[in-house]
Amino acid sequence: xxxxxxxxxxxxxxxxxxxxxxxxxxxxxxxxxxxxxxxxxxxxxxxxxxxxxxxxxxxxxxxxxxxxxxxxxxxxxxxxxxxxxxxxxxxxxxxxxxxxxxxxxxxxxxxxxxxxxxxxxxxxxxxxxxxxxxxxxxxxxxxxxxxxxxxxxxxxxxxxxxxxxxxxxxxxxxxxxxxxxxxxxxxxxxxxxxxxxxxxxxxxxxxxxxxxxxxxxxxxxxxxxxxxxxxxxxxxxxxxxxxxxxxxxxxxxxxxxxxxxxxxxxxxxxxxxxxxxxxxxxxxxxxxxxxxxxxxxxxxxxxxxxxxxxxxxxxxxxxxxxxxxxxxxxxxxxxxxxxxxxx
Numbered sequence: 001x002x003x004x005x006x007x008x009x010x011x012x013x014x015x016x017x018x019x020x021x022x023x024x025x026x027x028x029x030x031x032x033x034x035x036x037x038x039x040x041x042x043x044x045x046x047x048x049x050x051x052x053x054x055x056x057x058x059x060x061x062x063x064x065x066x067x068x069x070x071x072x073x074x075x076x077x078x079x080x081x082x083x084x085x086x087x088x089x090x091x092x093x094x095x096x097x098x099x100x101x102x103x104x105x106x107x108x109x110x111x112x113x114x115x116x117x118x119x120x121x122x123x124x125x126x127x128x129x130x131x132x133x134x135x136x137x138x139x140x141x142x143x144x145x146x147x148x149x150x151x152x153x154x155x156x157x158x159x160x161x162x163x164x165x166x167x168x169x170x171x172x173x174x175x176x177x178x179x180x181x182x183x184x185x186x187x188x189x190x191x192x193x194x195x196x197x198x199x200x201x202x203x204x205x206x207x208x209x210x211x212x213x214x215x216x217x218x219x220x221x222x223x224x225x226x227x228x229x230x231x232x233x234x235x236x237x238x239x240x241x242x243x244x245x246x247x248x249x250x251x252x253x254x255x256x257x258x259x260x261x262x263x264x265x266x267x268x269x270x271x272x273x274x275x276x277x278x279x280x281x282x283x284x285x286x287x288x289x290x291x292x293x294x295x296x297x298x299x300x301x302x303x304x305x306x307x308x309x310x311x312x313x314x315x316x317x318x319x320x321x322x323x324x325x326x327x328x329x330x331x332x333x334x335x336x337x338x339x340x341x342x343x
Contacts, residue, residue, distance in 0.1 A: 072330025
C-alpha cells in the first residue's frame, strides 16, 4: 500500500467517521442516496433527511414507482431540488434499463441523471470496493493544498491535474477502498476545511506544500467573483376562509422546477393583473424577505389577499392547499416558512 493511503487509513481508524447511517450497511442504493444528498450539503443536515427518505423509499424500485410530488416533499428544505428530480429519474432509468438495480460500471453509472464521474466512483468504491478515484469539493481542496496547486480547481486544466493526483494516491492493491474513500472525504470535511483548517492534527502536515509555504488559507484559489444580480418578485398569498392557500406549480425550468410555490409577478402592474385574473380581493402586505440562490438573490414582497365571491375557475397549474397538506407536496423552504408564519 502507498505511504499516502497507509497514513490516511491509520488516521481514519482513529479519527474518522464510522457511524454514519449509510455506512451500515453500505448498499449501492444507500450510498447513492447519501452521495446525492451530500452534494453541497453538510453531513449533519443530511442525516435526518436520509433517514426519513429511506423510511418512505427503502429501495430503488419503491423510489422509481413514487410520484414526483412525494419525492420533492421529502426533499423540501435540502435545496438544490434538481438533485431530487435527477434521483427520481435515475431510479426509473435503472428499473427500465439496468435490471432494477444501479449499474456497477463507472461509465453506466456516471451516465445516469445527477451522478457524474466523481459520484459514480464514490458509489462504486464504497458499495463494491472498486479501486476508483474521487474528486469532490473536499478532495479538490485537500489535494490542492498538498501539492500547492494555486489555481481555481474549477478550471478544466487544473481539474485534470487533480484527477491525476487522486488516481496516483489510490491504494495500489485496492485494499479497504470503502474506508479509503470515506477517509479522504472525512479529511477534507473535518480537518482540511475551507477556513481555519486544523493543520496540526493532519496526518500530512509534514508533506503539505500549502502549509510549508504559509498559503493554506489562500489555497485553493476561489472561483472568480461575479456580481450577484437581484430579481424582484411580488408574491400573491391568496387564502380562503378555510385557511387554504392557492399554490401554483412552477415550470420545468429555472429554479424550484416543478415545485409548488405562490403565484408571482415582477412589478406592480403585473401583480394587479395577476390579482384580478385569480380573483383576489383587496389585501395587505406581509414582511418582505430576500432569498439567496447560487447565482442570484430573490427579493420577494408577499401580499396576503382573500378570494372574492367572483373567483374564477382554478387554472390548470394551480391548486388550493390546506396547511396540513404542506408536508405532502414539494414546497421551497422560504415559501413554506412564509406560509407557516401567516397570521
